[in-house]
Amino acid sequence: MRRILLLGGTTEASCLAALLAQAGIAAVFSYAGRTEAPLAQPLPTRIGGFGGVEGLTRYLRDQRIGAVVDATHPFAAQISRNADAACRAACVPMLMLRRPAWPGDPGWQRVPDIAGAVAALPHAPTGVFLAIGRQNLAPFAALPHRWLLRLVDAPEAPPLPGARVVLARGPFSVEGDRALMQDHAITHLVAKNSGGAGASAKLEAARELGVRVVLIDRPAAPDRPEVAKPEDALDWLHQTTPRGV
Numbered sequence: 001m002r003r004i005l006l007l008g009g010t011t012e013a014s015c016l017a018a019l020l021a022q023a024g025i026a027a028v029f030s031y032a033g034r035t036e037a038p039l040a041q042p043l044p045t046r047i048g049g050f051g052g053v054e055g056l057t058r059y060l061r062d063q064r065i066g067a068v069v070d071a072t073h074p075f076a077a078q079i080s081r082n083a084d085a086a087c088r089a090a091c092v093p094m095l096m097l098r099r100p101a102w103p104g105d106p107g108w109q110r111v112p113d114i115a116g117a118v119a120a121l122p123h124a125p126t127g128v129f130l131a132i133g134r135q136n137l138a139p140f141a142a143l144p145h146r147w148l149l150r151l152v153d154a155p156e157a158p159p160l161p162g163a164r165v166v167l168a169r170g171p172f173s174v175e176g177d178r179a180l181m182q183d184h185a186i187t188h189l190v191a192k193n194s195g196g197a198g199a200s201a202k203l204e205a206a207r208e209l210g211v212r213v214v215l216i217d218r219p220a221a222p223d224r225p226e227v228a229k230p231e232d233a234l235d236w237l238h239q240t241t242p243r244g245v
C-alpha cells in the first residue's frame with residue numbers, strides 16, 4: 001500500500017491528520033522542526049528538512065509515497081516549491097490544502113512582501129505589533145519603533161532592538177488581542193495574509209481600536225489542485241490513490 005506524505009505545520013494539517021488516522025489510511029506527518037514542542041499527531045511523524053528537492057525526491061521514492069498533501073503555511077513558499085518539483089520528478093500527485101486568504105478591506109494597506117511592509121511604516125517612533133513570526137525580522141531593525149512580537153518559543157537572543165516579546169500559541173480572541181494592543185499602545189499592525197479564523201482576531205481588534213493595518217500578500221503557490229477544507233483533501237486522496245487508501 002502506498003502511503004500519503006502530509007506536510008504540516010498548520011491547523012488544517014492537524015485536522016487532516018485526524019481524518020486520515022480515523023480512516024486508517026497509511027500516512028506520514030512531516031514537521032519542519034521550527035517549534036520546540038510541536039503538537040503531537042495521531043500519525044507516524046518525522047521532523048526536519050528533507051534536504052531540498054533532491055532529498056525530498058529520494059524520500060518520496062524510498063518511502064513509496066503515493067500522494068503528497070502540502071498543508072504547510074501559505075507563507076512557507078520554499079517547501080511548497082520543493083514539493084512541487086519533487087512530486088514532478090517522482091511522478092507523485094500533489095494537492096495543496098490551504099485556508100483561503102482574507103478578502104481585501106479598504107482599511108488595510110496591502111503590500112507585496114516584507115520590504116513593502118518596512119516601507120509602509122512611519123519614520124517617527126511608534127508602537128508596532130509585528131505579527132509575522134520570528135523569521136524575516138531583520139529588515140525592520142533599521143526603523144526606530146517599539147516593537148511588539150508574539151512568538152511560540154522564547155528567542156535565544158533579542159530578535160529586534162526595542163522589541164517586547166509575548167509568548168503564545170494561537171488561536172487568539174478579539175478581546176485578548178484588543179487588550180494586548182491597548183496595553184502596548186500599538187498604532188500599527190503588520191501581519192501576513194495567512195487567512196483563517198484563529199489568526200484574524202488581531203485584524204478585528206485593530207479595526208475596533210483604529211490601529212493601522214499593513215497586510216503582506218501571499219507568495220505565489222505551485223500550480224496544483226487546491227482545496228480549503230481537510231474533508232475535501234480526504235476526498236481528493238480517495239479519488240487520486242484509490243488503491244492506496
Ligand SMILES: NC(=O)c1ccc[n+]([C@@H]2O[C@H](COP(=O)([O-])OP(=O)(O)OC[C@H]3O[C@@H](n4cnc5c(N)ncnc54)[C@H](OP(=O)(O)O)[C@@H]3O)[C@@H](O)[C@H]2O)c1
Pocket residue numbers: 007008009010030031032034047048049050051052053055056071072073075076077078079080082132133192
Ligand atoms: N512561514 C510562516 O509564516 C509560517 C507560519 C506558521 C507555520 N509555518 C510552518 O513552519 C514550517 C517552516 O516554515 P518556513 O516558512 O520556514 O518554510 P519554508 O521557508 O517554505 O521552508 C524552508 C525549509 O524548511 C523545510 N521544511 C519546511 N516545511 C517542512 C515540513 N513540513 N516538513 C519538512 N521540512 C520542511 C524544508 O527544508 P529542506 O529543503 O531541507 O527539505 C524547506 O526547504 C512550515 O512547515 C510551515 O507550515 C510557517
